[in-house]
Amino acid sequence: MNDVVIIGGSFAGLAAALQLGRARRKVTVLDTGRPRNRFAGHSHGLLGHDHKPPLDILVEARQQLARYPTIRLVNARAESVSGAIDDFCVFTDDNECLKARRVILSYGVVDQMPEVPGFAENWGKAIVPCPYCDGFEVADQHWGLVWSGPQSHNYVRLYHDWTDALTVFADGHEIAPDIRADLASRRIPVVEGRITEIARHGDHNATVRLDTSPHVAVDILFAHPRNTPSASLHESLGLATVNTPFGIALKVDERRETSVPGIYAAGDLANPLMASVTLATSHGATAGIFAQQSMLV
Template identity: 40%
Template sequence: MQDVIVIGGSYAGMAAALQLARARRKVLVIDAGQRRNRFASHSHGFLGQDGAEPNRIWAEARRQLEAYPTVDWVEGTASGITGRRDDFRVTLDNGEALSGRRILLATGVADQLPDIPGISERWGQTVFHCPYCHGYELDQGRIGVIATGPMSLHQAQLLPEWGEVTFLMNDALTLDPDQRDDLRRRGVTIEETPIAKITGTAEVKLQDGRTLSFAGLFTATRTEPSGPLAEATGCTLVETPMGSQILTGDTKETSIPGIFACGDVARAPHSVSLAVGDGAWAGAQLHRSLVWPEG
């Protein structure tokens, strides 16, 4: 019987597990190996690791975590959760069943990219979602913002801090006169012609035959929890401007007693730094729930 089973071995899950390990609690981490930033060559904006390769950050974090004798690590995918607080069972896709007093969902999210040929191949390389993570490296070059919905306006308003911006509407939303005036005051070019495909490094071919070249592209993806586990278990989901996420309270506990959630799957906006902070808080709150179970 584990004190806590952490489902998700990325930044938030490991940050939570570290707090519990340092309280000498028995922790099992289940990792499916699908980190959200696995497509990026470098991670930026994470204090002490700025510019490091995501794989190196993750591998070193795992090495440090597994140095604690109360931590176990399982590579696999959790397919089901049954039971109740103090007596949960997690089933893996290979049929193995594991027992724990508490569950932490740190499964991360999946990004839904716009349906544009060529965009998925460049995701994390020259197509991004977070300017704080990737804007500086574009060296104030030309930036294209591909509209997907209302959040795209926010991106187009913010990104002139990092370069000359073209807002590629792509028939995704309609701007009112005040919004258009605001963008023009910020120096943003509004391009109405739909996108045909993305080629080269970050070249956008429009349906009228023109090609626009950029240093990088940004788009506001819609996110959903990675896999159906949270919803199938009965955890309440909530809609945010960025997509759906698991509903949690201040202690990171979900709508099901004894099941907690942290990281991108349980908060917005998203970054490695924010995921680590959220995971550390969740780990402390999980420990408190074990110390004061009546609370």
């Protein structure tokens, strides 16, 4: 029997495996090889790995885990989880039942691309969601922000640390009069109309085409599409969730344990605040440590 089966082998899952492997616990990591940030050319803000391609960081991490004999990395998808604490069964698409005392869910989320030509193709390149991840590289350039709701007002204030040149695209959203007044006081133009296409020119340049307004070129476009968990295991398990402006996240306590005893969660799947490789790694390590401690006799 495994001590822990980890479902999802990106940053959170591998960080959990590392802690468990160092504690000499038997661990199996299931992964399908499709991390959320695979579209990004570089990962930023991760200490010791700043400006490295995220896929390269994951390759190096898997190589480092190979020195721990109790860790097994498996290219497979978890189809279901059944049982209870100390006696879980993770059933895979290879028709294998992996027995485990604990389970860590770290299968992440999938960004839901709007049906706008050029949006999906430019995601992670000319269109990005996070200034902490990509803002430094395009500081003092002309940024665009696709309005997604009241939370976008905070982004306007946040972006000021990187640039004074910002254009807001309403994209059909209602923007409250008081917020419009604040944007006007900050000399931030609001472009009306629906976005009909994103055309990319170079690594960090996008032309936003609209249905009722002239096209607008920006150096980088920030957008925050909704996301959804990349698997539905949490639903069949009946795990508690919390709502965020962009989707749901699994509810966990300070130990990263979900509402079902013995099942932990880490990474973007269980982070309602902000997607980040640094946070995913931290939360994964936390889940691994507390899963191990919960098995002490």
